[in-house]
Amino acid sequence: MNFSYSEKVQALQEKLSAFMEEHVYPNEKRYEQQLNEQKNRWSDVPEIVEQLKQKAKDEGLWNLFLPDSELGAGLTNLEYAPLCELMGKSLIGPEVFNCNAPDTGNMEVLVRYGTEQHKEEWLKPLLNGDIRSCFSMTEPDVASADATNVQASIVRDGDEYVINGRKWWSSGAGDPRCEIAIVMGKTNPDAPKHEQQSMILVPLKTPGVTIERMLPVFGFDHAPHGHAEITFDNVRVPASNILLGEGKGFAIAQGRLGPGRIHHCMRLIGAAERALEELCKRVQNRVAFGKPLASQGVIQEWIADSRIEIEQARLLTLKAAYMMDTVGNKVAKKEIAMIKVVAPNMALRVIDRAIQAFGAAGVSNDVPLAAQWANARTLRIADGPDEVHRAQIAKLELREYSQK
Numbered sequence: 001m002n003f004s005y006s007e008k009v010q011a012l013q014e015k016l017s018a019f020m021e022e023h024v025y026p027n028e029k030r031y032e033q034q035l036n037e038q039k040n041r042w043s044d045v046p047e048i049v050e051q052l053k054q055k056a057k058d059e060g061l062w063n064l065f066l067p068d069s070e071l072g073a074g075l076t077n078l079e080y081a082p083l084c085e086l087m088g089k090s091l092i093g094p095e096v097f098n099c100n101a102p103d104t105g106n107m108e109v110l111v112r113y114g115t116e117q118h119k120e121e122w123l124k125p126l127l128n129g130d131i132r133s134c135f136s137m138t139e140p141d142v143a144s145a146d147a148t149n150v151q152a153s154i155v156r157d158g159d160e161y162v163i164n165g166r167k168w169w170s171s172g173a174g175d176p177r178c179e180i181a182i183v184m185g186k187t188n189p190d191a192p193k194h195e196q197q198s199m200i201l202v203p204l205k206t207p208g209v210t211i212e213r214m215l216p217v218f219g220f221d222h223a224p225h226g227h228a229e230i231t232f233d234n235v236r237v238p239a240s241n242i243l244l245g246e247g248k249g250f251a252i253a254q255g256r257l258g259p260g261r262i263h264h265c266m267r268l269i270g271a272a273e274r275a276l277e278e279l280c281k282r283v284q285n286r287v288a289f290g291k292p293l294a295s296q297g298v299i300q301e302w303i304a305d306s307r308i309e310i311e312q313a314r315l316l317t318l319k320a321a322y323m324m325d326t327v328g329n330k331v332a333k334k335e336i337a338m339i340k341v342v343a344p345n346m347a348l349r350v351i352d353r354a355i356q357a358f359g360a361a362g363v364s365n366d367v368p369l370a371a372q373w374a375n376a377r378t379l380r381i382a383d384g385p386d387e388v389h390r391a392q393i394a395k396l397e398l399r400e401y402s403q404k
């Protein structure tokens with residue numbers, strides 16, 4: 001394994017880092033301010049984000065996540081890792097480069113499984129950053145960590161499918177630009193367990209689709225994207241909106257979640273790096289009991305532990321990315337599961353130390369730490385809770401012994 005970055009990646013890293021310094025960090029506060037000046041926080045999109053998107057596009061820092069070289073940057077997972085990490089240093093970063101969840105996962109699904117018509121209608125405007133999308137799998141009424149529990153029904157009726165169900169935590173659905181949902185439901189509850197589910201494209205404007213409410217995360221609304229509870233009441237879409245065919249939903253979900261999970265981990269490493277940077281800057285200048293906080297042994301220990309843990313998580317992320325590139329997502333599933341447990345827990349520890357070092361300011365919105373902590377905490381649950389990944393790792397580990 002060679003984790004040194006190629007010249008191409010180093011050049012992109014430099015360019016992206018400069019863009020973050022010059023355009024993204026200085027505009028984080030303006031983003032919030034513009035959001036608060038709107039009619040309400042969900043009515044529009046802060047104009048700064050569209051301006052930054054155009055700048056990023058002009059500089060070629062666009063769709064870097066997509067391995068397909070005709071549609072995206074053509075980077076491998078290993079090449080994308082350090083770039084995604086940089087974007088993750090700011091919560092507004094990923095969108096600026098059109099590399100935000102859940103659009104990236106949805107675009108990958110459309111690239112891999114969409115028909116020419118799906119691509120023309122939905123993939124093109126998503127790649128262009130003109131519209132946004134959401135992914136509706138989780139339901140309030142069933143334990144959705146187990147995707148086979150999903151209850152929403154997708155029933156064929158002539159040339160159409162009829163969808164009924166209630167979803168929640170559909171991230172991005174509050175965004176006024178969000179036009180399309182990928183909905184997972186059951187087409188055949190009597191089929192074998194992993195062939196009951198299908199995925200279907202549902203334009204959010206279709207009659208019967210209702211956004212019931214937006215769910216906050218520890219009080220952060222994440223407007224204008226947010227996380228929606230949505231009901232689907234006799235929603236009719238053309239039969240051609242089904243992805244890959246009936247019964248393929250579970251397989252698509254597995255394929256979608258691999259890259260999605262590792263991207264979250266890459267961004268979390270960026271979030272932890274930013275927290276450590278903020279911590280180090282703060283403790284040099286803050287004087288308590290006659291000396292800078294940086295001279296306290298306990299704070300030096302926090303800094304050292306944070307650096308050690310970030311490096312460990314980064315190396316495991318790079319190993320998982322390398323394996324995805326070389327042996328495929330399926331064989332790399334143990335590494336993907338491991339890093340999905342390691343990265344959020346590492347980020348939470350590092351961000352928490354930075355919050356502590358900042359004192360009361362750390363829990364305010366004056367610094368990005370509280371928001372980053374809240375985001376990292378959700379990732380111990382979203383895209384598979386820690387316990388489910390640990391169960392998977394243990395199963396794969398034990399399998400080696402039962403075969404001997």
Ligand SMILES: Cc1cc2nc3c(=O)[nH]c(=O)nc-3n(C[C@H](O)[C@H](O)[C@H](O)COP(=O)(O)OP(=O)(O)OC[C@H]3O[C@@H](n4cnc5c(N)ncnc54)[C@H](O)[C@@H]3O)c2cc1C
Nearest residue numbers: 135136137138143144145169170171378382383384385387
């Ligand atoms: C901020 C945020 C954004 C999200 N975005 C999306 C989205 O865009 N689209 C979408 O469809 N969903 C989304 N989700 C939902 C997320 O994927 C689910 O919450 C997750 O899969 C867990 O499902 P659940 O909430 O139903 O928990 P449950 O399935 O009820 O599980 C609850 C808890 O039980 C424990 N548990 C479960 N299984 C096991 C096991 N095998 N062994 C031991 N313990 C276990 C775990 O501790 C788990 O946290 C999002 C969630 C959050 C918080």
